[in-house]
Amino acid sequence: MAILVDKHSKVMVQGMTGGAGKFHAERMLAYGTQIVGGTSPGKGGATVAGKPVFDTVGECVKQTGADVSVIFLPAAAVKEAAIEAIRAGIKFLVVIPEHIPIHDMLYVREEAVRAKATVIGGNTAGVITPGEANLGIMPDIAFQPGRVGTVSRSGSITYYVADTLTRTGYGQTTCVGLGGDPVLGSTFDEILWKFEEDPKTKAVVMCGEIGGVYEERATMIIPKMKKPVLVMIGGVFAPPGKRMGHAGAIVEGTMGTAKEKLEQLAKSGAHACRTFRDIPETLKKLGV
């Protein structure tokens, strides 16, 4: 079992004839992901990596039965592409590009909530269910099938956490990159709950960072979960008010500081970890 994606998922790529779309479609396919086709308006009839390309998502869904889409398009095109996919019946969308206009993501979120679809990203490294499917740009080497779920705002942190779980024998059920943009398709609490409902996941590692608003939402759901949640927050030592990389990482008053987030999460029952090494040690103590 896994959340969001597994070996049965039929995956399409929006923007499949572009440089990044083609490169990563081939990579995902090589990993064993069931890529069934893709879209590129005006290039319907072409093939990429041996898979058919369609003009519209509707055609692709009808012909291939695709139920998941990974978007490799310029940020300006994401709003329309995502809404098109949701209206064509896609229930899970991974939005790789960064710098998507905030208002656009608000529209995408409205559409997704209405259709009960899940969108993750933008600015995400993707989602991987090790051994089954890899959606996005994550490096295979860090991952191994196992029993811990991970959810993180940052790609690089996802790799380190997975690497730690792999080398200590825990492995991962699914690793979800929420993304680094200021407004995200999905939030920590929503993904945590999916892990709670997944029988194979025995614990969840959640990694947040300074800035943004989504870590705080997790504090409402963690007390309701039976599974342990381990949490790391980046930027505990960061000087307040300084810009740290992507837009989501700007300190917003007291909400948004790493210390505040960590304290609130710990209060809600999460197990705080300071280094990656703390993760397997904590899991062991919890009997996972």
Next chain:
Amino acid sequence: MRLYEFEGKELFRKFKIPLSDSRLARHPHEVVSAVEQLGGPVVLKSQVLIGGRGKAGGIKLADTPAQAEKIAADLLKLTIKGYPVEMLLIEPKLDIKREFYIGVTIDRANYKLVVIASGEGGVDIEEVAAKHPEKIFKRSLSVEQPFYGFEALEMAKQIGMPSELLRPAADIIVNLYRMFKAYDAKLVEINPLVLTGDGKLIAADARVSLDDDAVFRHADLKSMGIEKRHEEGEMTEREQVAQAQGIPYLDLDGDIGMFPGGAGFGIMGNDFIQYYGGKPANFMDSGGGPTPERIAQMLVLLDENPNVKAIFGARFGGISRCDDFAKGVVMFLKNHGLSKPIVMRMTGNMWEEGVRIFEEAKKENPALFKHVEFHGIETEIEEISKRAVELAKEASK
């Protein structure tokens, strides 16, 4: 990205939000003609991209052109929180009877747009919200939902707008909301919205923050001189150099040069160094698939920083490739040379190729690698962090 008050007001003007007549001046002599044109007592407002300019002495009153000229000369020498004052907005002094607050922003946690209004304007609105939440009125709505005039009218009533001004006030609220949507704003505020002695409503200030990522679809901004801008504030020389090269970089006050990969581990890596007793000299996001040339540039930035005693490097190849990383490091070693010890770890996409590039370069010229400690997936990142702290301590002895 924040707009100057005068730029925000230009957008207000397009949406028929009532304003005073105003003049922009860059030199004291321009202020004289501005005051003569406007007539009567004026207010001189420093144009900077940061709040709190009033408290910092950036807003002054003047009665005559001569007095205004003198005050302007002083204001134009001022630096407010790192921002030099280069422009002044001159407006007639208002006869203020009451002040209100109106704003629109995004509640990101709940995916809503929020219209906010208060009968307490002209003050720190966050403080009012914290101490007297009952004085703040909010209306949340989804980005797809229309915001009707009657809803704005209700808000105008809630904040105690006199009845003869309910309609004009509602128009202002609706128009501010329309502007927020039309320009992909993150925040628009009128604080204060002034009720004058002669019964008019005037937007006395404009605070507007737009979404950098959406500027591309508002061509008219460019014609107004508003282009995507970095909020600079007080930048160090190295930060300016880095920015010019497009490298996300911040100077900190420690002695370990940080070269950690993407933004997420960029932040976490700095925590690790401090957890193990060291202090980072900088923050850097070196992720997102940098070219070898870019990698080399980043290393130059660290190596030339006199505060740096040792360098911490990490690469987990995702969208970034380890072979490009290795090429960049080798390019730096050959062209620039390394004057500080570096400890680094590399794994992820294309790591075998990266290792091969390192080994070949080392065979060719072992001297280049004298200060380089190189690790792969077999070493935990915690060990690399500890080692960087040790190296910096040794170098400080």
